[in-house]
Amino acid sequence: MPEFFNVLPPDEARDLLFQNLAPIAEDEVIRTEEALGRITAASIYSPHALPYFRRSTMDGYAVQASNTFGATESLPAFLTVIGEVQMGQAAGIELGELQAAVVHTGGMIPETADAVVQIEFAQTVGGVSGIDFPYEIEVLRSVASGQNVLQVGEDVGHNDKILPAGHFLRPQDLGGLMALGITELKVTKRPKVAIIATGDEVVHPSQNPGPGQIRDINSYTIAAQTRQAGGLPVVVGIIPDELDVLKLAAEEALKQHDMVVMTAGSSVSVRDVTVDVINSLGRPGVLLHGIATRPGKPTIVGAVLGKPVLGLPGNPVSAMVQFAMVGMPTIYRLQGLPFSPRRGIVWAKISANIASETGREDYVPARLDDTSDGLLATPVFGKSNLIYTLVKADGLIKVPLNQGGLAAGEWVEVQLF
């Protein structure tokens, strides 16, 4: 290994890379209906209060609360129902002293009312059917002013900041925007990520590999992870392990995309080629030569003129774990998200000892099974060349940076795929 081989833990690796990225510039306006999983490009403010009229939260009677004070089952308050508020219409009823109006959930509260008596706590006098107004009711419980009423602006006020810039849009966010009539919005563009596979032994999956040849896996796992993080993957294809050819391909990819990922052959010589290619593309070039994790230490992290350029190890397990660690957060970052969305984790008891070294974060693929004893995580041991160790796994057990290993029976954090 050369002397300058520069290795950092994942957090520091990401930080160093992010410091060398250009600020987010490009955005586009899209329909709110299509915005699931996109990131807001600017803060959004409410054009009006929500609700913008007072609404009932119950089926019942709109009243003046003071008219019900002291009412009980044995000593009810008597009120006269003078009409009904129709759904989707102005209340159109003015209540006088000791008067009430039928109101439905979501209906508008008449201006002179300030509370709603739930239908369960009132009864018509003498079994009157309640179709012809006016009729009398007995109110069996008092209500306080404001009870069962949504106030104007109780959800959001006029001009409130409803979403900040850099917000990941979820179903409820789309609903919140629609509620205010915001049917389109400005989001950041999805970064285009060029994926270059190298390796003289690698052939396209549609090809029958000859002796000594294997099919390209990494282009497709990385493309799928890119999609999961909101990026637009562009599979460039397989480029031979020659400095000049690879340099040309990387240059072209960098011009036309927002990020370049090379999944290198795994031998030391090929890794050196990747380093040379990244450094040849522009400043600052290679930022670090490895990340202190297993699998995947020999990951090359670079930046060229504000765009991220990664050189992943050729082993498919290493490539996927490293891309989850550094590549996906970078794609989120390029979309203007200050932090990656919180990853789902579960706690599980491990079924076997796991050895590790301090000073290195280990990620061990694990299968999860629900047992009568709780969730059980069974490590799927296997060399990092074996893609099916990940196919058989439901997530990754994390062995922290400064821990020597984990003992069977311990409860551990498993990051879900």
Add this chain to the structure above:
Amino acid sequence: MPEFFNVLPPDEARDLLFQNLAPIAEDEVIRTEEALGRITAASIYSPHALPYFRRSTMDGYAVQASNTFGATESLPAFLTVIGEVQMGQAAGIELGELQAAVVHTGGMIPETADAVVQIEFAQTVGGVSGIDFPYEIEVLRSVASGQNVLQVGEDVGHNDKILPAGHFLRPQDLGGLMALGITELKVTKRPKVAIIATGDEVVHPSQNPGPGQIRDINSYTIAAQTRQAGGLPVVVGIIPDELDVLKLAAEEALKQHDMVVMTAGSSVSVRDVTVDVINSLGRPGVLLHGIATRPGKPTIVGAVLGKPVLGLPGNPVSAMVQFAMVGMPTIYRLQGLPFSPRRGIVWAKISANIASETGREDYVPARLDDTSDGLLATPVFGKSNLIYTLVKADGLIKVPLNQGGLAAGEWVEVQLF
């Protein structure tokens, strides 16, 4: 409330619904590259072993292990390097006794070799450059037979079941398929989900609501959740609260889609209309009239001729929580997935007491903040009419069925959105 008001906990509600659904029938063949998040329609078997030739996991020298037995730094084994295995080519070298061949990570192992000595544990004799063959090396450590070698079929064997039917496809699964040359596969069709909004007070989001009117939220939150679960949402629009009109719209929707969701107005009378409509569509009709959760108890669960039909409460928070509880698992089920994908959860300390009732599962929206004291979950209290309680939240705190509440400072499970 009528006597027959039939309420079940979420698990039992799902089970009852699933028993009334038709088995999954339709599938389609798509490109593996496009299969992220889709569900396999049939088991898939490996067409050949992987790897299908023996490969080195290290840069070094292919050897016969027995030739290195007993080798140490002070008493090395002397071997003659007779050639180099080129990447992507047949090994093409036959090793005799005490001979070795240069091999790179991923390279093919010569037939007569059975182990690889890492480059770090060998040195050329007398500083010979190692370019012209043959040359001598000293092996400083012994290797066991099979060491640093991937055996044929070590990843998967020929004809192994690599994926079962009903498997949710992740990045590594696509990689595993590509590794075997499986560039297209049979997946279940994405269910088409018709979403009908009802309510005389509801208008399209692009419209300016008049007095007493509100914009449609639920069509869009449910559509986004449908997409998250792999379904294809079809927003039918807003249908008036009239039995005949709604019946006609629901009939049409059921004919053309795999699932129908009605987001009802919230008043009791409107709920009764939904029940009548579902029962009018066919057998068995309404299966239950509520789910024992808060928010969202008045959810109507039905099935008609094997297709699920749901009537969700009109309150946007209730509608979303209920759809996550029953709707999304149903969409997964329609795709042939035996269980919904494991939901991401985090453990956090709650900042305030939460009251609940036994016999009911409560879901309280909560904001998550990283603090020096660990992850803190702050309940976002608010009426279930207020969509922005969910916009401000990162997940839901679950208060289990038979627990009276949670105390501030307790560690709780938060289901991430």
